[in-house]
Amino acid sequence: MTCDARHRINELSSPYDPRSPSPASEETPHERSARCPAAAGDLVRSARRLGYTGLNITHPCKQTVIPHLDELSPEAARLGAVNTVTFDGDRAIGHNTDWTGFAESFARGLPDARTRRIVQLGAGGAGAAVAHALLTLGAGQISLIDVHPSRAQALSAELQRRFSHARAHAGDAADLKELLREADGLVNATPTGMVAHPGTPVPAELLHPGLWVADIIYRPMRTELLAHAADLGCRTLNGGGMVVFQAAHAFRLFTGLTPDPERMLAHLATLVTT
Numbered sequence: 001m002t003c004d005a006r007h008r009i010n011e012l013s014s015p016y017d018p019r020s021p022s023p024a025s026e027e028t029p030h031e032r033s034a035r036c037p038a039a040a041g042d043l044v045r046s047a048r049r050l051g052y053t054g055l056n057i058t059h060p061c062k063q064t065v066i067p068h069l070d071e072l073s074p075e076a077a078r079l080g081a082v083n084t085v086t087f088d089g090d091r092a093i094g095h096n097t098d099w100t101g102f103a104e105s106f107a108r109g110l111p112d113a114r115t116r117r118i119v120q121l122g123a124g125g126a127g128a129a130v131a132h133a134l135l136t137l138g139a140g141q142i143s144l145i146d147v148h149p150s151r152a153q154a155l156s157a158e159l160q161r162r163f164s165h166a167r168a169h170a171g172d173a174a175d176l177k178e179l180l181r182e183a184d185g186l187v188n189a190t191p192t193g194m195v196a197h198p199g200t201p202v203p204a205e206l207l208h209p210g211l212w213v214a215d216i217i218y219r220p221m222r223t224e225l226l227a228h229a230a231d232l233g234c235r236t237l238n239g240g241g242m243v244v245f246q247a248a249h250a251f252r253l254f255t256g257l258t259p260d261p262e263r264m265l266a267h268l269a270t271l272v273t274t
């Protein structure tokens with residue numbers, strides 16, 4: 001759930017924090033993002049009281065919401081991140097459909113891609129879900145690179161514990177050229193390339209036609225990285241599939257119904273036109 005949606009819920013229920021110095025509508029974006037994690041528990045309680053069936057949770061609340069839940073699905077517990085909450089009577093249950101969303105998108109979009117060695121940029125929340133999906137699908141080894149090396153090291157240590165020591169390691173940005181030369185695929189799980197953060201996280205000259213390249217950014221669908229990769233003849237996967245399938249899986253949890261992903265993908269294409 002976005003902060004704006006949360007504001008709407010707060011307007012319907014009692015204010016979540018009477019000590020708040022300024023009404024939500026007057027907050028700066030910085031103030032708003034600073035209070036989001038702290039408000040997660042109040043939000044879950046308000047939504048339950050108002051009769052919501054469930055919620056989607058987004059950055060930066062996917063971890064901070066966990067202490068306010070009664071139960072986690074096994075995968076949400078393993079990942080330590082929740083993007084979907086369902087209510088079952090009085091119980092709030094946390095799920096993670098980011099990783100299943102990426103897994104389904106990857107399996108459909110690059111069905112026979114070699115996954116012996118993969119380089120992944122970005123070891124944040126979405127990066128954790130993507131790496132978990134790739135290793136669950138059978139990837140041999142993932143090299144994680146992040147501008148904050150400690151994040152790549154922490155995620156790699158978690159993946160080693162969850163899968164095996166040999167299947168994840170934290171790489172150094174200085175070794176990117178070498179790592180890509182040996183790799184079957186590259187995944188961008190950083191914000192670099194978004195409309196708000198233009199550019200590419202990998203210089204075009206480091207790409208080669210033997211790589212498949214996946215980007216989880218979906219605004220724009222064709223990032224600079226994907227454009228360079230496609231020009232070289234690489235197989236590419238955009239972020240539209242992940243966002244659609246994580247939503248489809250959440251919808252199934254909320255309603256018990258399986259939505260039509262083709263229709264959702266077509267609809268997304270009309271919404272994201274850049």
Ligand SMILES: NC(=O)C1=CN([C@@H]2O[C@H](COP(=O)(O)OP(=O)(O)OC[C@H]3O[C@@H](n4cnc5c(N)ncnc54)[C@H](O)[C@@H]3O)[C@@H](O)[C@H]2O)C=CC1
Nearest residue numbers: 122124125126127146147190191192201216217239242243
């Ligand atoms: N398709 C989808 O359904 C989804 C897509 N996303 C996309 O994934 C992006 C990342 O989201 P989160 O993981 O939640 O953000 P985050 O802020 O938790 O993690 C991003 C990570 O990337 C690192 N980073 C930034 N620039 C880098 C660079 N040039 N090279 C290496 N590392 C770099 C940061 O240090 C950080 O650790 C978002 O900006 C969004 O575009 C996120 C969630 C779902």
Ligand SMILES: O=C1C[C@@](O)(C(=O)O)C[C@@H](O)[C@@H]1O
Nearest residue numbers: 001056057058059083098246
């Ligand atoms: O991170 C995201 C994106 C999202 O917040 C959205 O705005 O569509 C929905 C979340 O379920 C997902 O995990």
